[in-house]
Amino acid sequence: MPEMPEVQGLTRFLDERTAGRTVERATVASIAALKTYDPPIHALHGAAITGARRLGKFVVLSFGEELHLVFHLAKAGWLRWYETLPTTLIKPGKSPIALRVALDDGSGFDLTEAGTKKSLAVYVVRDLADVPGIARLGPDPLDDGFTRDVFAGLLIDRRMQIKGLLRDQAVIAGIGNAYSDEILHAARMSPYAIAGKLDDEEVDRLYAAIHATLTDAVTAASGKPPADLKDAKRRGMQVHARRGEACPVCGDTVRSVFFADRSLEYCPTCQTGGKVLADRRLSRLLK
Template sequence: MPEMPEVQGLVDFLDERLRGRAITKTTVAGIAALKTYDPPIDALRGATVTAVRRYGKFAGLATDADVHLVFHLAKAGWLRWYEQLPQTVIRPGKSPIALRVGFDDDAGLDLTEAGTKKSLAVYVVRSPTDVPGIARLGPDPLDADFTRETLAALLHGRRTQIKGVLRDQSIVAGIGNAYSDEILHAARMSPYALAASLGDDEVDRLYAATRETLAEAVAAASGKPPADLKDAKRRGMAVHGRRGQPCAVCGDEVRSVFFADNSLEYCPTCQTGGKILADRRLSRLLK
């Protein structure tokens, strides 16, 4: 799933190319992806893009028609960019393409989704906050006003595991499974640590790790075309997706905990005092 750094990379790429461009085509091929009907998607045609912005893990095109095209790529969605938009006819149900958008310089983009479980979401709204997922977002951890005290207040009293807190979009916006693994590794913290139990030093480490990890990932994504962002993300990971490989910090083996539809990765030496975390369906720790 694209998270804040990759979405920011997409937003920067699109903003550079689309600001000032008029929308000439909107073709919906995956009707389940379009979550709104008022305004209709046809309201985008003829509108000029005034900015492309990120909201957590959502991206949005603002236009001079006071209509916004907002999308969330979810687990298996992605964006294809074309300097010359293909003229082939999209056959609904026969293509991974959910939405095609064309512009007045003949460039364009497709929003695509692989697999059978469809969760890509597209919204046409008068304000980004009309999208329920955006309306409930917590603060963005890279905003200038996201301070150490902001984080401490978000953690205070939460008797939930820190991994889940970082992934909860209503608490902190933009962090998902991959970057929560990376942040916790950088902070030398167990993913099972309870948020409310963290001491001052641990909050300091978590805050620094959050800001630094995300800032470095955003910088790495900056300027890259959409086709290169996934590989750049994988190359930058210290533990996520690296099960069985040596930790770059200490050399211990990176381990996984598996859940119903995903997994987390961590280093026992760096994060859990050498203890191997068990699948939560069995027990909290292997003793």
């Protein structure tokens, strides 16, 4: 799943390529992906893009102050950029393409989604607050206002496991499964630690790990075209998706815990005092 660093890199790329360009047409190939009907998708035709930005894991293409194309790539979505957009017709249900946007200089992009579980979401709105996921976003961890004290305040009386809290978009925006693994490894903290029970030193470590991990990942993604962002993400991972490999810090074997629809990776020596966590494949602990 694309998370904040990849979405930030994607947004910067789109801002550089599309600002000032006009949409010639926007074609919906998967009607299930389009979550809004007013304004209609054809309201984008002939509209000039004024900029792109990121909100959490959402990409926002703005057309002035009162019209926005918003999309969330979900678990298996991605963006394909073309300097020259293909002229072949899109056959709904016959390709992974959910949306095609053609620009006035011949360039454009497709939003695609692999697999059978379709979660990619596209919105055309006048007000960004009309997108439910944006309306409930928590603070962005790389904003200047996200201080150590602000972060500590988010943990007070929270009885949930820290892994789940980091992934909760209503608490902190933009962190998903992969980077929560990386942050917890950098902070030398168990994914099962209870958020509201962390002491001051643990809060300090975790806050520093959030900032350092995400800053490094955003820097690594900066300037890369969409086609290279996924590989850049994989190369930067220390434990996530590296089950069975050696921890780059201590050399212990990276372990996994599997859940219904995801897994987490961790290093026992670095994070759990050497304890190997039970593999609870049907656990609902990390909602």
